[in-house]
Amino acid sequence: MNLSSPAASSDPSTKYDPYPLVPFPEGYVRRWPTQRATVSPTWLSTDLRDGNQALINPMNNVTKLELFRSALSLIGFKEIEVAYPSAADTEFNFVRSLIENNEVPDDVSLQIITPARADLIERSIASLAGAKKAIIHLYNAVSPLFREVVFRNSKEQTIDLTLNAVKLVKKLTEKETARSGTHFRLNYCFETFSQTEPDFAVELGNRVLEEWGKARFDDDRVTFNLAATVECAPSNHYADMVEYFCNNINQREKCIISIHPHNDRGTAVAATELALLAGGDRVEGCLLGNGERTGNVDLITVALNLYSQGVSPNLDFSDLPEIVKTVARCNEMSLPQRYPYSGALVFTAFAGTHQDAIKKGLDLQRKRWEVVDNTGAGRKTWAVPYIPLDPKDLGYGYENLIRVSSQSGKAGAAYIIKEILGFDIPRRMQVAFYNVVQQESERSSREMTAKLVSDAFRGAYGFLPTSGARLRPGTFEIRPASPTSAISDDGTITPTDLVTVIAELFIDGKSRTIQGRCKSPIGALRDALYADLGIELDVGERVFQKVGDEGLATYIEVTPRGKTPSKSGAGSIWGVGLSANGMESECQALIRAASNIVPTDVVFRRPKMIFAPRSTPGYPMPTDYSSHIRAGRAASQHGVQSFRSSTPEISLQG
Numbered sequence: 001m002n003l004s005s006p007a008a009s010s011d012p013s014t015k016y017d018p019y020p021l022v023p024f025p026e027g028y029v030r031r032w033p034t035q036r037a038t039v040s041p042t043w044l045s046t047d048l049r050d051g052n053q054a055l056i057n058p059m060n061n062v063t064k065l066e067l068f069r070s071a072l073s074l075i076g077f078k079e080i081e082v083a084y085p086s087a088a089d090t091e092f093n094f095v096r097s098l099i100e101n102n103e104v105p106d107d108v109s110l111q112i113i114t115p116a117r118a119d120l121i122e123r124s125i126a127s128l129a130g131a132k133k134a135i136i137h138l139y140n141a142v143s144p145l146f147r148e149v150v151f152r153n154s155k156e157q158t159i160d161l162t163l164n165a166v167k168l169v170k171k172l173t174e175k176e177t178a179r180s181g182t183h184f185r186l187n188y189c190f191e192t193f194s195q196t197e198p199d200f201a202v203e204l205g206n207r208v209l210e211e212w213g214k215a216r217f218d219d220d221r222v223t224f225n226l227a228a229t230v231e232c233a234p235s236n237h238y239a240d241m242v243e244y245f246c247n248n249i250n251q252r253e254k255c256i257i258s259i260h261p262h263n264d265r266g267t268a269v270a271a272t273e274l275a276l277l278a279g280g281d282r283v284e285g286c287l288l289g290n291g292e293r294t295g296n297v298d299l300i301t302v303a304l305n306l307y308s309q310g311v312s313p314n315l316d317f318s319d320l321p322e323i324v325k326t327v328a329r330c331n332e333m334s335l336p337q338r339y340p341y342s343g344a345l346v347f348t349a350f351a352g353t354h355q356d357a358i359k360k361g362l363d364l365q366r367k368r369w370e371v372v373d374n375t376g377a378g379r380k381t382w383a384v385p386y387i388p389l390d391p392k393d394l395g396y397g398y399e400n401l402i403r404v405s406s407q408s409g410k411a412g413a414a415y416i417i418k419e420i421l422g423f424d425i426p427r428r429m430q431v432a433f434y435n436v437v438q439q440e441s442e443r444s445s446r447e448m449t450a451k452l453v454s455d456a457f458r459g460a461y462g463f464l465p466t467s468g469a470r471l472r473p474g475t476f477e478i479r480p481a482s483p484t485s486a487i488s489d490d491g492t493i494t495p496t497d498l499v500t501v502i503a504e505l506f507i508d509g510k511s512r513t514i515q516g517r518c519k520s521p522i523g524a525l526r527d528a529l530y531a532d533l534g535i536e537l538d539v540g541e542r543v544f545q546k547v548g549d550e551g552l553a554t555y556i557e558v559t560p561r562g563k564t565p566s567k568s569g570a571g572s573i574w575g576v577g578l579s580a581n582g583m584e585s586e587c588q589a590l591i592r593a594a595s596n597i598v599p600t601d602v603v604f605r606r607p608k609m610i611f612a613p614r615s616t617p618g619y620p621m622p623t624d625y626s627s628h629i630r631a632g633r634a635a636s637q638h639g640v641q642s643f644r645s646s647t648p649e650i651s652l653q654g
C-alpha cells in the first residue's frame, strides 16, 4: 500500500490505537526482562470449559469423560475446569457424575465457572455438592469497553457487581463446607484484564481480597485470573500489566496470580512465558491450544518449552502421540503438521544438510553418553543440531527424524539404513548408495519412505530375492595351503602361506562351485571369480564393522579391472557381507559386489587353479582380521574353515 497516495486515508491501520503504556513510576526497572524460569507454574486445564465452549459441536458428556480420564488425569493436571454448570443441564450433570462416580482423584481440584449473576452462581455451586476440593471461577468483564458496551456500568457499579457476587459465593460455599467438608477456593477472573486500567484492576483486586479474606478455609488465598481474554497487544505489554498488578496489590502473599492468555495475535505462548517471569504462578489453557477464536494458550507447548530449559513441568507427556489423538478425536479437530512439538512433521528433517548435522549429532551424542555410562562422570545432556528436544521423551522414535525427498543428501539415506538395518555405511559408499536412492525416487516419483530406502539398499546389495542379483553367495570353504601352514589365531595369514577358497555360489539361480588360491581368502576368491567366471575386478576400499550383537559386516568397493574408481565415489560398485564370521562376511561382500559386474555372457570356465598371487594393483593382500576379532568374536581357527552363508534375505528382512 502506498501511504503517500490520496488513498492513504483508507489505510485500515488508522482505525486502531496502540496499547497504553503501563504506569510504572519514573525510572522503574522492570524485573521480568531479567528473570529466568526455574520452577514450574501450576496448571489449570480448561479444555472442558473454555475449549469446549468454542467447539462447533461441544462435547457430550461421554466425550468429556474420555478427555477427563485419558488426557487430563493421565497428564497429571491437579486443577481441571470441567464445566459451565449454569449453561445447561448436561453441563451440570457432568459435574455431578464426576463427583458421584468417584472419578476425581483426591489431589485434583474441580473448577467450575460462573458469571457474576446471583441466579447462576447458586446453580453453579450446587453442582459441586460433595466434592473434596473445588474452585469457583467467578468472572465479569472489567475493561472500559466492556463496562460501557456490555454492562453500561461505571467503575463503582462494576466493583459492586463483583463484591456482591463474591459475597454470595462465600456464603454458599461456607454453607456447603459446613455440610460436606468441601474445600473451596475462589478464582476471581478479571475478564479483559489486559485491556483494563491497571490501577482500577488493582483497586478491584484489593476489594475482592478484603471480602474473601473473611472466608474460613484452610487456604484462603484468592486466585486472581488476569485474563488476556482477547490478545490485543504484544506480550511485553501483558508482562508489564502482570508485574504492575503484582507490585501494587495488597497482601501479594494472599494471592495466586493466574495467567489466562488467548492467542489472537499468535503470541499466547510468549505472553504466558513473559507473564510468568513477571510474577505469574499459574497458567490456564487448553491442550493443543483449543479455545475461542485462535484459541487459549497451548499448555503442551508452554510445558515442553519449560522442559527443554531443564525445568520439569510436573506433567507427563511421555506418550504425546496418544494425547494428540485423543484431543483431536474429542475436539473433532485436526492438527497442523508444523504445530510445535505435537505436529506430525516437527521432528522430521527433509533437507540434506540438516540430515547430515542430525546424523553427526546423534552419533557423537551416543559416544558421549557411552562415556558417561562407562565412567559415571558428567551428565547425559541433549545436544543434537536442529532437534531441540529428545523426541523419545515424548513417545516418538527416531525413525521419522529423517525423511528423504529431492532436497535430501547422502547422510539422510545413510541414517535410515543405520536405523533400520544397523549398517553404518562408509562415507564413499554413502555417495554411491545415494545415487541408487535418487534413481529409485525418480523412477517411482514417490517419497522415498524409510521402507523404500531400506528396500533400495537390500535390492542394490543383493539382500532381496527380488533384487535381480545375478550372483548370490552360498558356502565358502577356506583351506590352508598345506597341513603345516595355518591361519593363525588372530586371523592373519602369513604372507608365505597360500590358502585355497572353494566357494559355492548361485549364478542366475544355478549352483556353481568355483575355486581359487592366494595369500588371503579374499584374494583366492577373487582369483576364483576370474579363473572360473571371467570376472576381472580390482578391490578398493574395504571396511569392517560390528553390527548388532552377532553380526560382522564387510563393505567392499570394487571396480572392473583397469577402470579407475571415481574420486567422489559416486559411481563405484559396492558389496556388503554380513555374518558372524569375519572371513565369510568378507567373501559374501565380494560375491555381492561382483554380481554387479558379471558379464552378460558370463564365461563358465572349467575350474582352474592359480598357484601364485599376482601383484597387480588393487590385488587384495592378506586381511588383518583382528579388526573383526576386536569387533566381536574370533574369526578363524586353525585348519580348514568351512562356512555356509546364512540366508541373508531372511536376516535382513526388516
Ligand SMILES: CC(=O)SCCNC(=O)CCNC(=O)[C@H](O)C(C)(C)COP(=O)(O)OP(=O)(O)OC[C@H]1O[C@@H](n2cnc3c(N)ncnc32)[C@H](O)[C@@H]1OP(=O)(O)O
Pocket (backbone or CB within 6 Å): 050, 053, 084, 086, 087, 088, 114, 115, 116, 117, 120, 139, 140, 141, 150, 151, 191, 229
Ligand atoms: C471470556 C469467556 O470465555 S466467558 C465464558 C463464556 N461462556 C459462555 O457464555 C458459555 C455458557 N453461556 C451460556 O450458556 C449462557 O450465556 C448463559 C446460560 C450463561 C446465560 O444466558 P442468558 O441468560 O440467556 O444471557 P446471555 O447469554 O445473553 O448473556 C448476556 C447477559 O449476561 C450479562 N453478563 C455477561 N457476562 C456476565 C458476567 N460475567 N457477569 C454478570 N453478567 C454477565 C450481560 O450483561 C447480559 O445481561 P443483559 O441480558 O442484562 O444485558
Ligand SMILES: CC(C)C(=O)C(=O)O
Pocket (backbone or CB within 6 Å): 050, 139, 189, 190, 191, 192, 225, 227, 228, 229, 230, 260, 262
Ligand atoms: C472468563 C475467563 C475465564 C475467560 O475465559 C477469558 O477471559 O478468556
Ligand SMILES: [Mg+2]
Pocket (backbone or CB within 6 Å): 050, 229, 260, 262, 292, 296
Ligand atoms: Mg478464556
